[in-house]
Amino acid sequence: MLLQISEPGAKPSARPRRLAVGIDLGTTHSLVAIVQDDRPIVLEDWQGRVLLPSVVHYHADRRVEVGYEAGAWQSDDPENTFISIKRYMGRGRGDVPERQGIPYRYADTSGMVQFETRAGRVSPVEVSAEILKALRERAVRALGSELDGAVITVPAYFDEAQRQATKDAAKLAGLEVFRLLNEPTAAAVAYGLDQGAEGVYAVYDLGGGTFDISILKLTRGVFEVLSTNGDPALGGDDFDHAIYDWLLQDTGIPAPAAGDARRLLAAARAAKERLSEQARTRVTVPLSNGSTVERTLTCETFEALTEALVKRTLAPVRKALRDADLAIGEIKGVVLVGGATRMPCIRKAVAEFFGQAPLSDLDPDRVVAIGAALQANVLAGNRAGDDWLLLDVIPLSLGIETMGGLAEKIIPRNATLPVARAQEFTTWKDGQTAMSIHVVQGERELVSECRSLARFELRGIPPLVAGAARVRVTFQVDADGLLSVSAMEQTSGIEAKIEVKPSYGLNDGDIARMIEDSYRHAQDDIAARRLGEQKVEAARLIEATEAALAADGALLSEDERSVIRRHVEALREVAEGSDWEAIKRASDALNDASTEFAGRRMDYSIKTALTGQKLEELQV
């Protein structure tokens, strides 16, 4: 038996710290960070590297490699080696720009793209899950314990389908998502806390494959996103491709072999990175036909090649400022995010546009992961009292299809999350018991020009004469920007049943199948995983309930308290065992028994929130 001996003088902690990491799931590379001893640290792999290339390689036996090991296959096995997979998350075939040098074989599917590999068909969600799994394993190895949860960052401009795909990937990787956090918000968290800054900030994020501009307002510990804009298909990769195209012109080869294309692209990227430090660089690429491409690239040439790309970033910046109703002079500071902002041409353009030098104290590659880790630490409840709140907005309007293929907006862009709106529908035929609703996201008037998010089939409407039924459909978007829908027939109070068919996502059945698949291949035990999950959930529930009873037990009568205590004890007992279904039943029972208590605590909390406020107001 091991004895726990605490350091002399060390305070025994009230309860164990929850391990919560921040993950920057990037287009070209990904990182994982955690807060330890109040300081954010970015976790390294066994070789001391913090960046994990977002590259996944599939072998025939479904063995998977991620990161540098996978990157080694880029030239020799490009069809089974996925780079920049983030571009495909929640996207249909028609959304992804065709471009040279992309060797994947698309599977013949509708909705989100899928690829044929030698290990079978894979979706971008599964590929991303492999990256997340690698980061999770890195964290578990470094921390010596399983994780309680994670904050995962997404571009602010990601639509619902892309956010859902990200969350699905996390689920597949066995991560509990505390929150999907916008990347620029994470960057502001990293900077805002270090500098105690208040005011309006612009976050200019040029990553590998996405460009985002966000205008954030920081006041009294609240981060509000005033507006976001961007280009989901513009990033550092495009600068590589600009050099690649320039190199190709020289070779006279119209379409190089896949392996040559990879080598040229890798050389282009390396040259771009060298130009952040030096004025000129030599590019040498041996080709498979025995010839060699050799050219000298100067900063001037590079700036000329990429001038249009740099300009393309400024149009969304202007739009974001207009949406926020702000002049350039009102921006207090500009935060740079993304490795591509190391390019001097970008820094120069940003400084000229905003009339001030951008903030660059933190490593632009790490700043998002650091912010995510700080937020994860707050959401895990590891900080008491002095925590902060992040308010985000929905980046694109949500609407439904109406007559003539027009989109009617239901939730406007930039509404603060979470948000819900209800809409009433009626039947147009006598005795009609079902209707279908098409939800879209985007700013355009035509449904065909918006993104199709989901189709809902409403069933169980009571048969009435045409126009008599009144079905109230509520669209709820949560703090992560994810949609859920409920429906109620108003005249009868009958809940209409909803079947969700996400247009670009996976349904729950797909995810369950993928999880089982991954276990078959990993020869792991799915039952063990279920049991583990239920035990974690039970422990969390017991701890939260006991904390609530200790803090606000006075809101209940003695009888009510003892009912809840009995359920806690019952759960504690079964949680010792190994029957995951019994643990789940006991957890559900405790949840049900505490619903009323939770409601009373909420009411009490809101009342005291404002009475406790009065003193502070007097000081204003």
Add this chain to the structure above:
Amino acid sequence: MISAATRDYFELFQLPPVFQLDIDRLDIHYREIQSRVHPDKAAHLSDGEKRLFLQWATLANEAYRTLRRPLDRARYLLQIHGVETGEEDNTAMPAEFLLEQIEWREELQEAQARRSQPALDRLSVRLRREMNALLDSLATLLDVERRHSAAAEVVRRLAFLEKLGRDLDQAQAELEA
């Protein structure tokens, strides 16, 4: 237990139900409430509690949005007093007001046709002045004289002008692009 769905917005923020609302206090109270009910505060709690937080945070956002914007605040006050603004079916606006609307629209079209940014800017300034005057009269009608049906008509006029303002913004955006 008071359910999130039935809570009065003014009561939620513990502010008096008036049109001339103390916006600074509204801002402070909103943040204070949101810092208690936002789903982030329930990230490590049970699913049932997560749902409860989601409902309340959604309500706080809706209430804040409604009270923050003067026109929506007026609509909400009238709704509390049982007065429908009837903006969908009550199109019987006074003839002089409708004539004025036609003139506004003609000026907007002319400025667009000439692609004149200064003309659009002048129009925007005049429109804002007109709307501010109407908002001032709303304050008197709602908070002092309590003439709700007269207030409802001012709300309908403001709705027209707000729509015009959106089209004006759109025209300016198109000219900049």
